[in-house]
Amino acid sequence: MTTTTTDIAVERGTDDARQRRLARAISNVRTRTKATDAARVLFFIGSVAVPLGLVLILLGWWGASHTPNLYEQIPYSISGGMLGLGLVFAGGFAYFAYWMTQLVHATRRDTAETRAVLERIEYLLSGGHTAALSPASELVPAQTYVATAKGTLYHRTDCASVVGRKGLKEINAAATTLKPCRICNP
Ligand SMILES: [Zn+2]
Numbered sequence: 001m002t003t004t005t006t007d008i009a010v011e012r013g014t015d016d017a018r019q020r021r022l023a024r025a026i027s028n029v030r031t032r033t034k035a036t037d038a039a040r041v042l043f044f045i046g047s048v049a050v051p052l053g054l055v056l057i058l059l060g061w062w063g064a065s066h067t068p069n070l071y072e073q074i075p076y077s078i079s080g081g082m083l084g085l086g087l088v089f090a091g092g093f094a095y096f097a098y099w100m101t102q103l104v105h106a107t108r109r110d111t112a113e114t115r116a117v118l119e120r121i122e123y124l125l126s127g128g129h130t131a132a133l134s135p136a137s138e139l140v141p142a143q144t145y146v147a148t149a150k151g152t153l154y155h156r157t158d159c160a161s162v163v164g165r166k167g168l169k170e171i172n173a174a175a176t177t178l179k180p181c182r183i184c185n186p
Helices: 002-065 072-124
Strands: 143-149 153-156 169-171
Touching: 002 072
Parallel strands: none
Antiparallel strands: 143 153, 143 169
């Protein structure tokens, strides 16, 4: 009786944990694809804009230095120099943003792995019973026990044999001479 209930609880717990892990993995995959798409766009912008800007600067310089006329040098330096400089800046920033997203992803991945390891350690240390796996039974702080006025057994407050009964007294399970009820304290 005792072992079967525990086994069922543990089994249900691992099932829950497995499903939660699956859901988390799926949501991870979903956000990761979206994020990598954005990162790829940033990388693309960076890798196109920077060389293009440099080429424009060189062309502007080349054009300006190969004409003696000031009225030709000004448009060359504006279209080549300024636009090229702008592109280099924008591309550099995009590449920096891409680098930042990679950094964030690496950190997030490390954190997830660390958390998984810690959860596994916690699970092993507690001998297979963790708060995460069976929250209902293990997160209840101190169980309150009650007994009827003349009863020889003490019960949990939610036990079917005491629910709705009047004249219950609170019992300190550690100190009482009463025996635990076999229905609610298996
Ligand atoms: Zn009981």
